[in-house]
Amino acid sequence: MKPGDACPCGSGKPYAACCGPLHAGDKPAPSAEALMRSRYAAYVLKLEDYLLATWHASTRPSELDLAADDSKWLGLEVRAHQLQDETHATVDFVARYRIAGRGHRLHELSRFVREDGRWYYVDGEFLA
Structure with missing residues (x-):
């Protein structure tokens, strides 16, 4: 992506001022929602290393x-971000995507945990 391009996470900010610094490892995501948005953008950009690095070790695929x-990937809508306590949060989101010309939507309630000042994706529950 070019620095001035809009971030794929849907924030409306330029990539260089949004998920770009997180993807580059320049700073950690400040919230579970920011991490979720950066992970969505990483799927759009196919950044496997970032996705694995931000996946909690207890549930991370090899x-x-x-x-x-x-x-x-066509778009992201964050419906809710809830902080349970200082180290646990959930994000309810819908991501739209297309495979072989057919549209799909992924509605998930994702769980996140913060360890050593960094948020990690743990797992998610698919919602109807």
Whole structure:
């Protein structure tokens, strides 16, 4: 992405002022919602290393193969971000995507945990 391009996370900010610094490792996500948005943008950009690095060790897969994924991500809507306590949060979101010309939507309630000042994705529950 070019520095002035809009961030794929849907924030309306330029990528360089939004998810870009998180993807580059320049700073950690300040909230579970920011991490979720940065992870969505990482799926759009196929940044496997970032996705694995921000996935909690207890649930992290050994590898991802986004190169084989022909999904076209179309947009993200964050419906709710709830902080349970200082180290636990949830994010309710809907992501729209297309595979082989057919539209799909992923509605998930994701769980996050903060350890050593960094937020990590733990897992998610698919919602109807």
